[in-house]
Amino acid sequence: MSDSEAEQFRQFLAGSGDRMFRVALALTGAHHAAEDLLQDALARTFARWRHVRGDPEAYVRRAMYHSQVTVWRRRRRLRELPASSVPDRPDPRDQNAASESRLQLRQALMRLGPRQRAVLVARFFEDLSDVETGQLLGCSASTVRSQTHRALARLREIAPELNGPNTFRESVK
Incomplete structure (x- = not known):
């Protein structure tokens, strides 16, 4: 080189x-x-x-x-x-609700399958389109949409405390 x-x-x-x-x-x-x-x-x-x-x-x-x-x-x-529950007592230095939300989101993401987690990270963290995500992961845009739908439904199921408008986007930024 x-x-x-x-x-x-x-x-x-x-x-x-x-x-x-x-x-x-x-x-x-x-x-x-x-x-x-x-x-x-x-x-x-x-x-x-x-x-x-x-x-x-x-x-x-x-x-x-x-x-x-x-x-x-x-x-x-x-x-x-990974562990299925967060500790009972939060870190005393963590006074910010957004930090707690990010921790909850991270734990919930760890409970998703690899494909669903990769799709959510690409779609919401990197803000890629369905087509761009499909190209990145080697699948079709319709597969990305269906995986996104299933992953968000699973997140709502395993972490109901995160339910709300745009919670995923706000937590990862």
């Missing part, structure tokens, strides 16, 4: 790194896992930087989605499930 290509990659990372980390955090639900996911996707992108055409952020985002779906599939085979 030439010095100019390395500099292009550094500039790309400086401009997009924070945004991509937030996507990784929404996908994984844990800070350290998000760092690992993003680092892996960036390493793959760096190795193929000469061949990346168009929007490099889309390339990294797709690499993160595919890597995370693989993790979810492995975890599903192991039948490892």
